[in-house]
Amino acid sequence: MSSDALVADQTDHPGEPIAVTAAGAIPWRAGRDGLEVLLIHRPRYDDWSWPKGKIDAGETVPECAVREVWEEIGLKAPLGIPLPPIHYHVASGLKVVHYWAVKVNGDSLVPDGKEVDSVMWCAPEKAGRLLSNPSDVVPLEYLQDAHGRGELDTWPLLVLRHAKAKPRASWSKAEGERPLAATGSRQAQAVGRLLQAWKPMRVVSSPWLRCVATVAPYARASGAKVKLAEGLTEHKHQRSPKKTAAVIESLVDKQRPVVVCTHRPALPTVLKQLAAHMPSHLAKLLPAHEPYLSPGELVVCHVANGGKKRVVAVEQFKPFDD
Secondary structure, three states: OOOOOOOOOOOOOOOOOEEEEEEEEEEEEEEOOEEEEEEEEEOOOOEEEOOEEEOOOOOOHHHHHHHHHHHHHOOOOOOOOEEEEEEEEEOOEEEEEEEEEEEOOOOOOOOOOOOOOEEEEEOHHHHHHHOOOHHHHHHHHHHHHHHHOOOOOEEEEEEEEOOOEOOHHHOOOOHHHOOEOHHHHHHHHHHHHHHOOOOOOEEEEOOOHHHHHHHHHHHHHHOOEEEEOHHHOHHHHHHOHHHHHHHHHHHHHHOOOEEEEEOHHHHHHHHHHHHOOOOHHHHOOOOOOOOOOOOOOEEEEEEEOOOOOOEEEEEEEOOOOO
16 A cells, blocks of 8 residues: 555554555535535445445555545545544454545536445435444534534645655756656656546646656646746745745635645745644644655645635645655
């Protein structure tokens, strides 16, 4: 399983190893009578649940969640805020299921007919009564509370450190032309797959080659628009960190999903600017020490819609195994 930083809280099972990892989502929409969530019926178990399934080899948990939602109900939608993972025992040991909220904007849903034979939109209160696994109520209650706080409907701002580049000591040409190492090229492919979980259609990158090469696989696959920003380069940041901060602030102002690719020396400024838009308990989740992010690693900031520029959730992922 690929490594990631979304570590399950094992409060009820401290120290017990995870035998099975799964991921899924709670689809939601704003109905005429208020918040609605989508339950699925699984004929194999004759139960009501959320779309979910076990992780495949080489996947991260966000990739697993997106794939399972697509396979089970035919929905391709970006992940929203993370919800609390749940734990329960199965025959092989302790199982963890990671969940995200997923907003449904009029998309047609098509149950696969095998794993899922029917779906039901209903109010959260009714869903809580129908869920077959009592543990599945935990992420539902969190989603409902987030909706009440105005923190459910969000857009993602992702910060990405470029993938591994060739060593500085072995490069004699211009620093901006230093390319990715072979390992970095593989990391860039993994980054491209993981970014599909949020599918930002805007990419803002340092124009230096190693950043551009890191986002290239994702841009090609998704058709996302790429903009180059000098303020994200190492040299510009060294001369004027305020200009780097201004790039980030402008993206927060635009309120559109975006991934930002930059360099290690610029990360403290980038993260500090984002921390200004979040409460202290979330700011403490941001990387605070060198190297902040490893090559190819990313932070996801979920910003509430509505114009107040509030970051309401933070995640961190390393989309590959070293």
